[in-house]
Amino acid sequence: MLKKMNTALMALTLVMGVGLAAQSQAATYTIDFDTLPGGGALADGSVLSDQYSAWGVTFSGFENGSPVEQPLATTAFSFENGGAPVAGNVLENRDVNNSRADVIRIEFASGVSGIEFDFIPFGSSGPDTQFKAYDAADNLLLSTTAGGPAGSYINFHYTGLSGLSGVARLDILQPNDSWVWGLDNFRFTSNAGPTSVPEPGTLALLGIGLAGLGALRRRKSAA
Numbered sequence: 001m002l003k004k005m006n007t008a009l010m011a012l013t014l015v016m017g018v019g020l021a022a023q024s025q026a027a028t029y030t031i032d033f034d035t036l037p038g039g040g041a042l043a044d045g046s047v048l049s050d051q052y053s054a055w056g057v058t059f060s061g062f063e064n065g066s067p068v069e070q071p072l073a074t075t076a077f078s079f080e081n082g083g084a085p086v087a088g089n090v091l092e093n094r095d096v097n098n099s100r101a102d103v104i105r106i107e108f109a110s111g112v113s114g115i116e117f118d119f120i121p122f123g124s125s126g127p128d129t130q131f132k133a134y135d136a137a138d139n140l141l142l143s144t145t146a147g148g149p150a151g152s153y154i155n156f157h158y159t160g161l162s163g164l165s166g167v168a169r170l171d172i173l174q175p176n177d178s179w180v181w182g183l184d185n186f187r188f189t190s191n192a193g194p195t196s197v198p199e200p201g202t203l204a205l206l207g208i209g210l211a212g213l214g215a216l217r218r219r220k221s222a223a
Helices: 002-023 200-222
Strands: 027-031 057-063 066-068 072-074 076-078 090-092 103-120 130-134 140-145 156-158 167-173 182-190
Antiparallel strands (some): 072 090, 103 156, 103 167, 130 140
16 A cells, blocks of 8 residues: 555656746846747837737837937837948837936846847947846846947947856946947847646646545555
8 A cells, every 4th residue: 555655656746846947947038129029010109018028028218327218129220320230129228218227128028048149230339238147135246338330320249248147137337328229139048948738638737646645544444
C-alpha cells in the first residue's frame, strides 16, 4: 500500500512540476512598432503607452518631469527631415506637434535581460543620447551613452545593454532639446515568460492523481 501511495505522489509531483516549469519559462520578444502582440497593425502616428502590455512592456514620456503624450510610433522620423532609414514605424521621442520629450521611459512588468535594438540618432549630438537602466528597487544598473556615428539618420544596432539582467526600467534621455532620436526592433528576454494556462489533458491528469491519492488513503484507513 505504501509503495502504491509513493508512486501516486511521484506522478502527481511530476505533473505539478511540469506546470511550474512552463510558468517560469523565459521568452524573448521583438517589438517592431508595426505589429501588435495579438496580431494586427499599429497605426502610423500612434502614441505609445500600453499597446505591448501583453508582453510586459509599457511606454511613457516626460518633459521637465511632467508626463507628456510621447513617444510616437511613426514612419516619419521628424517633420523637418522625412523618413527614417528603416522600414515601417519607429519609436520617436516627439509628439504630433513635433515637441520632443526629455525622457522616454520603457518599463517592464518583470526584470528582463538581453536588451538590444536598432538606434537612430540625429545630428552631431546623437551619440550623446543617454541610456539609464534600473532594477525593480530603483537601483541604477548602468548609465551610458549611445555612441556610434554622428550625423542624420545613421541607423545602427545597439547592444550596450545586452549584458544586463533584472532590468525593470529603461530611461532614454535626449542629448539636448534640439535633437530627436528613434529606435526600432526592440528586443529583450523576460524571465517571467507568457502566462501558462493548463491544458485539459494536464488538468485531467492532476484530477486523476488527486482521486488516486484519496482512494489510497481511504483503503489505508479502512484497513
